[in-house]
Amino acid sequence: MTAAPKTRDDRALTSLLIKGGHVIDPSGRVDAPMDVLLKNGHVAEVAPPGKIKGSAEEKFDARGLIVAPGFIDLHVHLREPGQAHKETIATGTAAAAAGGFTSVCTMPNTIPVVDSVEWIEWLRQPERGAVVNVFPIAAATRASKGASLTDFRALQTAGAIAVTDDGKPILDDGIMREALVLGGELNFPVVQHAEDTRTTENCSMHAGARSFRLGLRGMTAAAEASIVDRDVHLAMQIPNARLHVAHLSTSDALKSLRRAKRAKARVTLEVTPHHFTLSDEDMLDYDSNYKMNPPLRSASDLEAILVALADGTVDAIATDHAPHAAHEKEMEFERAAFGITGLETALALAITRLHREKHIPLSRVVELFTAGPARCFDLRGRGTLIRGSIADVTIFDPKKKWTFDVAKSQSKSKNTPFNGWQLTGKVIATIVGGKIVYAS
Amino acid sequence: MNPARGSLLGIEHLEAAEILKILKFARRMNPDKPRPLLKGKRVLLLFYESSTRTRTSFEIAAKSLGAHTVLIQSTGSSIEKGESLLDTGYTVRAVGADVIVIRHPNAGAPYVMAQHIDVPIINAGDGLHEHPSQALLDAYTILRNKKSFKGLQVAIVGDIFHSRVARSACHLLSKFDVKIILCGPPELVPDVATTLAPGIRVTRHIEDALRGTDVLMLLRMQSERLAGMKIDVAGYTARYQMTAARLKMAKKDCIVMHPGPIIRGLELTSEVADGAQARILEEVRNGVPTRMAILARAMGKMR
Numbered sequence: 001m002t003a004a005p006k007t008r009d010d011r012a013l014t015s016l017l018i019k020g021g022h023v024i025d026p027s028g029r030v031d032a033p034m035d036v037l038l039k040n041g042h043v044a045e046v047a048p049p050g051k052i053k054g055s056a057e058e059k060f061d062a063r064g065l066i067v068a069p070g071f072i073d074l075h076v077h078l079r080e081p082g083q084a085h086k087e088t089i090a091t092g093t094a095a096a097a098a099g100g101f102t103s104v105c106t107m108p109n110t111i112p113v114v115d116s117v118e119w120i121e122w123l124r125q126p127e128r129g130a131v132v133n134v135f136p137i138a139a140a141t142r143a144s145k146g147a148s149l150t151d152f153r154a155l156q157t158a159g160a161i162a163v164t165d166d167g168k169p170i171l172d173d174g175i176m177r178e179a180l181v182l183g184g185e186l187n188f189p190v191v192q193h194a195e196d197t198r199t200t201e202n203c204s205m206h207a208g209a210r211s212f213r214l215g216l217r218g219m220t221a222a223a224e225a226s227i228v229d230r231d232v233h234l235a236m237q238i239p240n241a242r243l244h245v246a247h248l249s250t251s252d253a254l255k256s257l258r259r260a261k262r263a264k265a266r267v268t269l270e271v272t273p274h275h276f277t278l279s280d281e282d283m284l285d286y287d288s289n290y291k292m293n294p295p296l297r298s299a300s301d302l303e304a305i306l307v308a309l310a311d312g313t314v315d316a317i318a319t320d321h322a323p324h325a326a327h328e329k330e331m332e333f334e335r336a337a338f339g340i341t342g343l344e345t346a347l348a349l350a351i352t353r354l355h356r357e358k359h360i361p362l363s364r365v366v367e368l369f370t371a372g373p374a375r376c377f378d379l380r381g382r383g384t385l386i387r388g389s390i391a392d393v394t395i396f397d398p399k400k401k402w403t404f405d406v407a408k409s410q411s412k413s414k415n416t417p418f419n420g421w422q423l424t425g426k427v428i429a430t431i432v433g434g435k436i437v438y439a440s
Numbered sequence: 441m442n443p444a445r446g447s448l449l450g451i452e453h454l455e456a457a458e459i460l461k462i463l464k465f466a467r468r469m470n471p472d473k474p475r476p477l478l479k480g481k482r483v484l485l486l487f488y489e490s491s492t493r494t495r496t497s498f499e500i501a502a503k504s505l506g507a508h509t510v511l512i513q514s515t516g517s518s519i520e521k522g523e524s525l526l527d528t529g530y531t532v533r534a535v536g537a538d539v540i541v542i543r544h545p546n547a548g549a550p551y552v553m554a555q556h557i558d559v560p561i562i563n564a565g566d567g568l569h570e571h572p573s574q575a576l577l578d579a580y581t582i583l584r585n586k587k588s589f590k591g592l593q594v595a596i597v598g599d600i601f602h603s604r605v606a607r608s609a610c611h612l613l614s615k616f617d618v619k620i621i622l623c624g625p626p627e628l629v630p631d632v633a634t635t636l637a638p639g640i641r642v643t644r645h646i647e648d649a650l651r652g653t654d655v656l657m658l659l660r661m662q663s664e665r666l667a668g669m670k671i672d673v674a675g676y677t678a679r680y681q682m683t684a685a686r687l688k689m690a691k692k693d694c695i696v697m698h699p700g701p702i703i704r705g706l707e708l709t710s711e712v713a714d715g716a717q718a719r720i721l722e723e724v725r726n727g728v729p730t731r732m733a734i735l736a737r738a739m740g741k742m743r
Contacts, residue, residue, distance in 0.1 A: 212630065215569030216548075217568075286552060333546065
């Protein structure tokens with residue numbers, strides 16, 4: 001299934017011709033039958049069927065398949081350093097490859113927190129065994145304690161592509177302002193997990209009729225919206241500030257973001273597959289595979305998210321892949337860990353839910369996995385198949401029906417509510433830097 | 441795994457006919473005339489939270505049916521050493537439990553247990569969620585004092601948000617088309633409470649709750665669960681405390697119920713607690729035959 005980890009040498013030597021597929025590359029407004037030639041780790045040519053001259057060492061028959069730029073996931077927890085019992089960079093990136101992702105951005109809430117140049121470098125070492133590109137996001141404050149900023153400049157130079165205190169939102173107005181000011185100077189996005197944690201203590205799901213019925217304390221929609229609103233206001237005041245809102249889940253928060261976007265503020269946002277697929281009413285009683293943060297919201301929040309995905313307000317689909325061991329989930333709902341895995345079901349949920357049920361064009365779905373996320377974090381040469389860009393490609397069958405079996409997941413953890421779901425749309429091959437790292 | 445037959449996890453998913461069957465069987469149960477329906481069976485009482493009434497009542501009920509009981513409390517057991525809920529469940533199953541009665545501070549804990557352990561699980565109160573045996577003994581008490589549920593109006597006053605007793609009572613009474621009025625300030629009685637079951641109305645005024653009421657259920661302010669909520673106790677007492685004068689606004693034959701423990705001088709005065717309309721100790725007494733029926737049902741002996 002998964003090929004051996006790539007090395008720099010194989011990449012440079014390989015050429016690969018992807019023949020007979022239908023290319024969807026929203027960055028270049030391409031949506032047509034095309035062949036794609038990858039050479040020396042870059043896209044050498046994209047041309048109508050049969051028009052590419054010259055030979056390639058390898059060929060890939062893509063008849064009946066969609067050929068897209070490699071997918072980018074802006075939000076994954078690979079759990080290293082410190083929690084290798086949940087996931088490692090090797091297993092997490094294998095799951096990413098199986099899900100069609102050629103690049104993943106890792107969250108810094110590890111043990112210890114990734115708040116130093118040393119840990120950024122550690123994450124990027126070949127010994128980690130990554131099979132796809134790993135772009136570390138660094139902590140925004142030291143140990144993510146929310147008190148003093150990390151060294152943004154040094155972290156950026158070392159390879160961090162953004163900063164965040166994911167899971168521990170920056171509540172202090174002054175610190176958030178400082179982060180956006182410095183981020184603005186460095187053109188460095190500040191990612192916020194928007195939750196006013198002062199009002200969500202002991203909460204384990206969305207506050208509504210369902211939480212009242214189940215006797216579970218609920219997080220209000222306002223707990224998300226108030227922080228998004230504050231952050232958007234700051235971002236609009238500070239020159240060049242770049243704010244990225246992680247896993248947006250409420251219709252109220254969406255309103256602030258729409259306002260900011262109309263005012264041309266540099267704000268971007270991502271939405272997870274579970275938030276566009278499930279609402280709190282879909283939760284099975286006390287099944288902690290439905291417990292994540294932000295929680296599954298109301299049916300009307302879900303509808304608002306679907307509209308925002310269709311109309312272009314949402315910039316990216318991100319999984320918030322959050323693996324946990326069985327013993328951390330199979331327990332009292334209120335005590336179970338927050339989070340679900342998501343790398344291997346994201347594309348199929350998007351095709352099933354957004355394209356087939358809601359009739360969002362496939363090109364828009366592809367944009368949400370490619371050009372959209374690449375723009376959020378300035379991943380140059382990625383999320384596109386324009387000649388000269390990096391040879392990251394995702395090939396999928398948009399019509400293939402399959403059943404997700406978590407037992408076959410590449411992830412070390414199995415915490416997902418989608419086990420046994422019948423889905424449409426399957427990843428056929430994942431190509432990183434010109435090398436096939438996954439083929440089904 | 442589906443819950444074992446005979447489990448009682450909550451009232452919400454119980455059918456009205458099944459509730460009547462349990463109540464009818466409970467009327468035949470008498471702790472003073474023991475019946476060996478559960479002879480030789482082991483009833484494990486797993487209590488993760490303090491309890492006086494529920495625990496002793498289940499214990500006496502089990503013994504009156506001829507069962508052995510073993511009490512495990514979170515303090516003084518492996519739970520204190522960090523054993524997980526399921527591991528404790530597997531352990532008590534392995535030592536030979538035939539029924540597990542569980543009280544737990546987290547909503548849904550009995551559900552988690554029932555999905556993994558193959559003996560009947562009885563919910564003796566889970567967090568803010570449900571307290572089904574209390575709802576059944578309250579229904580039993582109502583039916584001993586009123587002809588039937590037909591046309592009844594029940595007012596529940598106090599801390600509904602934190603009350604598993606209120607949630608179970610609402611589910612049960614709603615199944616019999618009882619008019620339910622929930623009364624208290626918005627922090628304790630959120631409007632969303634009306635979505636729990638059909639026939640529920642919320643009011644902020646005690647007069648409104650009492651007018652035409654046949655059964656008044658009072659609840660304790662659950663200070664241990666308030667978790668940072670700022671409740672003005674003096675203000676609450678002034679507006680909602682049940683006094684003899686206020687009780688006169690209800691129907692003449694209105695009965696006063698309370699799941700206990702009662703806090704005199706807060707949700708009710710001593711005059712009301714000890715008055716002729718109070719049924720608070722009768723509820724405690726009725727707990728035993730009701731729980732005998734619940735345990736007999738768990739072992740398939742409710743015939």
